Amino acid sequence: MSWTLMNRCCLKCWHKPPDNPCPNYVQCRIKGPLCHDDPECRELRARRLNELEFGRYGVKVRVAIASCTLAVGAAEVYEAIRDYVKESGLAIDISVVGCHGLDFIDPWIEVVRKGYPPAIYANVSPEEVEDIISRYLSGDVSKAFALRYRTGNAKGEFHVPTLDELVFWRKQVRLVSSNCGLINPESIEEYVVRGGYLGLARALRMRPEEVIEEIKLAKLRGRGGAGFPTWIKWKAVKDQVSDVKYVVANAEEGDPSAFSNRLLVESDPHILVEGMIIAGYAIGASKGYVFVGTEGDLAAERLKKAIEEAKKYGLLGENILGSGFAFDIEIVQDAGRYTSGEETALLEEIEGKRSTPRVRPPYPVTKGLWGKPTVINNVETLAHAAVILRDGWDRYATIGTEKSGGTKMVSVSGSIKRPGVYEVPIGTTIRTIIEDIAGGAPEGLKLKAVEVGGPAGGFLPVSEINIPLDYDTLPKLGVAMGSGVLVAVDEHKCMVDLARQFMAFFVSESCGKCVPCRVGTKTMLSILERISSGKGSEEDLELLKELGETLKDACLCALGNGAPIPVLSSIRYFKEEFSAHIREKRCPAGICPVSREVVRYEG
Amino acid sequence: MRGKVKVKVDGIEVEVDPGSVVLDAIKKAGIPMHSLCQAGELYRGASCRLCLVELPNGKLVPACAYPVSNGLEVYTRTPRTLRTRRTTLELLLAYHRIECWICKRKGDCILVKMANDLRLEGIPICAECPLHSDECLLNKGILCLGPLTVAGCEAECPATGGRCWGCRGPITREDVVVRALRRYRELGFTLKEVIETAEIFWSAHPFLEKFKLLAEGV
Numbered sequence: 016m017s018w019t020l021m022n023r024c025c026l027k028c029w030h031k032p033p034d035n036p037c038p039n040y041v042q043c044r045i046k047g048p049l050c051h052d053d054p055e056c057r058e059l060r061a062r063r064l065n066e067l068e069f070g071r072y073g074v075k076v077r078v079a080i081a082s083c084t085l086a087v088g089a090a091e092v093y094e095a096i097r098d099y100v101k102e103s104g105l106a107i108d109i110s111v112v113g114c115h116g117l118d119f120i121d122p123w124i125e126v127v128r129k130g131y132p133p134a135i136y137a138n139v140s141p142e143e144v145e146d147i148i149s150r151y152l153s154g155d156v157s158k159a160f161a162l163r164y165r166t167g168n169a170k171g172e173f174h175v176p177t178l179d180e181l182v183f184w185r186k187q188v189r190l191v192s193s194n195c196g197l198i199n200p201e202s203i204e205e206y207v208v209r210g211g212y213l214g215l216a217r218a219l220r221m222r223p224e225e226v227i228e229e230i231k232l233a234k235l236r237g238r239g240g241a242g243f244p245t246w247i248k249w250k251a252v253k254d255q256v257s258d259v260k261y262v263v264a265n266a267e268e269g270d271p272s273a274f275s276n277r278l279l280v281e282s283d284p285h286i287l288v289e290g291m292i293i294a295g296y297a298i299g300a301s302k303g304y305v306f307v308g309t310e311g312d313l314a315a316e317r318l319k320k321a322i323e324e325a326k327k328y329g330l331l332g333e334n335i336l337g338s339g340f341a342f343d344i345e346i347v348q349d350a351g352r353y354t355s356g357e358e359t360a361l362l363e364e365i366e367g368k369r370s371t372p373r374v375r376p377p378y379p380v381t382k383g384l385w386g387k388p389t390v391i392n393n394v395e396t397l398a399h400a401a402v403i404l405r406d407g408w409d410r411y412a413t414i415g416t417e418k419s420g421g422t423k424m425v426s427v428s429g430s431i432k433r434p435g436v437y438e439v440p441i442g443t444t445i446r447t448i449i450e451d452i453a454g455g456a457p458e459g460l461k462l463k464a465v466e467v468g469g470p471a472g473g474f475l476p477v478s479e480i481n482i483p484l485d486y487d488t489l490p491k492l493g494v495a496m497g498s499g500v501l502v503a504v505d506e507h508k509c510m511v512d513l514a515r516q517f518m519a520f521f522v523s524e525s526c527g528k529c530v531p532c533r534v535g536t537k538t539m540l541s542i543l544e545r546i547s548s549g550k551g552s553e554e555d556l557e558l559l560k561e562l563g564e565t566l567k568d569a570c571l572c573a574l575g576n577g578a579p580i581p582v583l584s585s586i587r588y589f590k591e592e593f594s595a596h597i598r599e600k601r602c603p604a605g606i607c608p609v610s611r612e613v614v615r616y617e618g
Numbered sequence: 619m620r621g622k623v624k625v626k627v628d629g630i631e632v633e634v635d636p637g638s639v640v641l642d643a644i645k646k647a648g649i650p651m652h653s654l655c656q657a658g659e660l661y662r663g664a665s666c667r668l669c670l671v672e673l674p675n676g677k678l679v680p681a682c683a684y685p686v687s688n689g690l691e692v693y694t695r696t697p698r699t700l701r702t703r704r705t706t707l708e709l710l711l712a713y714h715r716i717e718c719w720i721c722k723r724k725g726d727c728i729l730v731k732m733a734n735d736l737r738l739e740g741i742p743i744c745a746e747c748p749l750h751s752d753e754c755l756l757n758k759g760i761l762c763l764g765p766l767t768v769a770g771c772e773a774e775c776p777a778t779g780g781r782c783w784g785c786r787g788p789i790t791r792e793d794v795v796v797r798a799l800r801r802y803r804e805l806g807f808t809l810k811e812v813i814e815t816a817e818i819f820w821s822a823h824p825f826l827e828k829f830k831l832l833a834e835g836v
Contacts, residue, residue, distance in 0.1 A: 374664040374683045529665040531702075534709040565705035568678050568698060569667045 019204045020044045020063050021328050024056040032329020038337040041216040044207050067208055069129045070108030077125040079196060081114035081281045082313055089122035095141035113282020115196035116436030120160055126151045131169050134159035183433055183452045188414055188422050191398040192438045195282035200317045203324040206285040212330055214404030218293045219338040226297040233408035234420035239393035240497045242486030248390055251380040252298040255388035260300035262291050263391040265361055267308040269353035270469030273498040275424035275436045276394050280314040284321035290397030293404055295342045298390055303344040306361050308351020315348050353524035357572050358391040371528040372572035395424055416442035416485050423499050427453045430460055430505035445480040456505055464504040468497025470517050471577025473584035493584050509604035510589040511596050515543040517581040532575035535566045549600045549609030556593060626691040640681040640692055649694055652732045653682050667706050672696045704736045711740060716794045718744035719765045719801060730769050739768045740791050743782050747773040755781050756805050761815055765798035784819045799836045809833045
């Protein structure tokens with residue numbers, strides 16, 4: 016193993032965690048050496064920085080390996096590149112990176128060479144690899160999808176746009192996802208080079224209440240869905256008198272079609288580690304848990320590596336950076352399910368019980384994990400905390416709306432030209448995200464509705480999507496921010512069928528603890544099935560509404576309260592489709608079994 | 619223990635011990651309130667959602683598990699609480715196997731009391747009947763319409779020795795009717811005489827036709 020930036024540069028460096036850690040360790044990595052002035056050490060750092068950027072031999076290929084790219088054959092592309100480099104004997108470094116979140120260009124690779132513009136190639140197949148690399152090395156970038164920046168001496172360069180010229184990149188504000196797709200998720204060194212752990216170093220020099228004040232001024236609100244101000248939660252736990260407190264990071268995205276948290280943890284696990292340490296320092300906790308569901312195998316693996324590396328260099332463990340603060344993180348991986356995303360059910364599952372929600376009060380801030388005060392945050396919230404501490408609240412608070420600062424990662428999927436994860440300022444209109452960033456419906460299709468915020472979020476008709484995505488506006492329209500999911504629904508889909516599918520999802524995912532959710536979802540499903548098979552009546556709609564309102568009010572947890580929302584919102588905005596099923600006994604989209612029967616009779 | 623906690627229930631101010639739950643305050647205020655768990659210590663899972671009460675901020679909380687605090691105000695009879703309570707009870711009953719004539723809780727059923735309070739129909743007279751199964755009029759060979767008739771009269775006739783004539787109207791839940799008809803046949807009654815007795819009070823009831831159809835199918 017060669018020398019890395021994380022190691023000592025010469026014998027003068029005395030950083031030795033945990034007995035004698037240097038408080039300036041993080042800053043010293045890139046700006047150093049700080050404690051002595053030695054041109055040789057400076058030279059060593061500069062050489063290594065250059066190596067990280069362009070590889071050991073001046074040429075580097077970044078291959079995106081994350082769940083999203085692996086699903087479309089990134090592993091084969093990686094192997095093809097490795098074989099090509101081996102056979103041709105070219106001096107090229109291959110680096111594994113996370114994913115940008117631009118899912119429509121998967122699998123993608125990026126070739127970097129000093130003096131040339133770094134070029135991103137989209138939808139790469141293993142056969143193309145040889146052509147791409149040899150063309151790039153000959154100075155031809157015309158086949159590239161985009162350039163990271165221009166340097167101005169490659170062939171065909173001006174026919175290829177830079178990322179900033181592309182609308183889906185330009186309209187994003189990438190704060191927490193800035194490292195995604197750029198760094199090796201398994202390398203702490205690359206994270207530190209990009210400004211990682213500076214937020215932690217800054218936080219440790221502040222008092223805990225100052226850290227909480229910083230979060231308050233940044234107007235950070237929980238990204239898990241409810242939008243609860245993070246500083247209130249942290250302060251409540253900090254004010255509790257208890258020998259043990261916990262930080263719990265919720266990395267279980269139960270919502271189907273939500274994948275932004277997974278992308279974040281897979282592509283940049285250190286930002287979560289950093290955010291958790293900061294949260295732990297602010298509230299006085301010494302232990303953190305990350306809950307990862309079964310889908311998060313890769314995320315858990317990379318996070319485990321990140322925790323190991325952070326421990327190795329004294330950024331986690333005893334006496335972090337000489338502050339006397341100790342913190343440890345444990346990963347809990349279990350069969351995640353929809354209810355595990357609910358915070359108290361998550362605690363139950365970490366404690367080894369069945370994941371059912373608890374009665375509140377007592378709230379987790381007073382009695383959480385094993386009866387101790389606990390902060391439960393979504394992974395994205397914790398990542399935002401790390402960014403706030405690194406950049407300062409003043410810059411962060413200028414992004415977003417008056418009541419809620421910063422950005423939100425949204426997962427866009429469905430009938431859409433450019434599905435993916437995009438990070439946009441809070442308050443960006445849904446139309447901007449769907450039509451400008453994600454490109455609207457694919458050719459020949461027209462959008463009808465957008466599902467906002469996951470299954471418990473609800474549907475909005477396309478005419479209504481001119482509203483800002485924030486925590487205050489959406490509930491007024493009967494939908495919720497949820498996990499930041501936007502699913503585009505085109506005209507060939509039937510709203511009754513979608514409502515039925517969502518209800519079937521809730522029936523199978525309901526934990527069965529409280530009556531309204533357990534029986535109510537099942538009853539609503541049977542009514543919806545009756546309507547979709549053409550046996551429904553007008554009273555059924557009233558019954559659905561009545562049941563829906565009851566579920567919204569009476570269920571034990573937010574997941575039960577959210578269960579009727581897809582049905583209620585589709586009745587609210589697409590009543591004519593329900594009427595067609597009930598009165599005319601036909602399905603306008605031709606999906607529900609009712610219309611198939613009609614076709615058979617006519618034929 | 620330090621002083622008592624003052625709680626306002628539907629505008630009535632009551633004092634309860636700190637650490638108790640809203641349900642205790644409701645009981646102290648003398649407001650009738652059914653709950654399946656009855657006592658806070660017994661089971662505090664708050665999962666039946668039948669004792670939901672409304673807070674001034676519009677939140678619905680379970681009275682059996684919500685802790686009291688000084689100056690807490692709760693409302694037990696708002697339109698929202700009544701509606702959710704009614705629908706939730708309906709949902710609970712929908713998956714409840716109603717065979718009151720052989721049920722051990724005969725005569726002392728919380729569900730029927732709640733159903734009567736919330737004007738829900740679907741539970742037969744048998745749930746209120748004080749005659750236990752061995753003394754049941756049907757066992758004595760008397761054709762009582764209790765299993766088919768809507769509860770709510772405190773089973774006045776059977777209690778005083780007379781049989782039920784079904785004057786409160788038929789139960790319209792099909793699975794209950796089918797089970798009751800099977801019971802009649804097991805005990806040796808012919809369905810023809812059951813229908814004839816039922817026609818005395820139900821001849822104008824829209825359910826009668828359906829009832830006859832169901833009897834044919836049994």
